[in-house]
Amino acid sequence: MGDFINLILSPLTIGEAWVMLAWHKVWTTIGIGGGWAWALSIVGLTVVVRIVLIPLFVKQIHSSRRMQLIQPEMQKIQAKYKGKTDPESRQAMTQETMDLYKKTGTNPFSSCLPILLQSPFFFALFTVLNNLKGIAEGTHPAIGPITPAVAHEIESSNIFGAPFSSTFLGSTDTATKIVTVVLIILMSVSTFTTQRQLMRKNLPDSALDNPFMKQQTVLLYLMPIFFALSGINFPIGVLLYWLTTNVWSMGQQFYVIRRMPAPGSAAERALHERQERKGKTVTPFSIRGLERDAAAGAAADETVQDAPNTVNRQRQQPKSKKRAKRSGPATGAAGTDDAEGSAADGKPTDQ
């Protein structure tokens, strides 16, 4: 299993080794040498990966900016489940909220794709760092440009006395332990700041008052524990990659919150204030085709109601009653295709 995964990852591992070596050349050319050149090569590699992922992030910003527009619907759902804390109600509320996101083409979550694309890079770097010793000693074949000589050079260099392939648990070296702890603290701080800033400044109040966000707040405070538990098993080089990626996310978010805040959020009010002070005209963010959203939303409602789903039949009951009161008899035909619901976003789903 492990060999199979390594085989699939090998093009990526070799590609990563090349990118690292290219960065190393850049750093040594401008006069940075030793451990720092390698540390910055890992940082450079991370930046390359993150630049590739920017289009995903831009698309995500656009869909989360629509959060404010669904505020009235969101409040209806909240009012309906107010004071209900049993797991079934919570689950039903989650489901209805997700449903609302779908029919309005709004979603505060970034999707699984960025992490899915990033994880192979993460594991490839892990492979490179884990095998450095083997390559240097000749027990593991060279990975692309990382020949025994290069591996030996990386192995013998360090930052603050901590070699790149050493781990907190796998080494008795004090420097490694201290550097690991510092990196874990920095990772926790950057992630915490990013998440808290997103929740405090860039989400409308309505988006905050729902079970996911409540759960997110709890997770936010548990995050450092999870970082510590996995960080002590990871080599310094991987932690460096991880820290860089977190810091990149933080910077990206600072930029977005300043330039393109979500409507109805604290960050938007700050932007308007800045614009007024500079004497510019304040142009509130708006989206074309709101009516179309409403129409397509009704179609999506039908889709869910008609879906042959025994698991949720019971939980959907109160929803259809309410909907019947609100919007009269159903007009959509049974078996409405999913694509109709997502047409709100003007894009087909790839089902």
Added chain:
Amino acid sequence: MTLAELLGPGLRGPWTWRKAAAAPLLVLVRIYQLAISPLLPQRCRFYPSCSAYAVTALTRFGPLRGGWLAARRLGRCHPWNPGGVDHVPEREACRTHAAT
């Protein structure tokens, strides 16, 4: 955390041959849920989340078809898809769907 909670819905009984065949994959998903997922902010655009979907799909359809369904779901979870509620098809529904 009780043992049942640790195992999650995928690795608890009742066991079918389909579920048993998918057990190695179910273990991998469970490791992701326990060790990796908590490190990341919530990201999935769907309900149930991709990992919960994978557990249901693997249990209901076994490693091949369930794995395929889970992979397709992961393929759908990108910023150009609005997300929303997306359940694993029922076995019956799937058969009729294949027939038409």
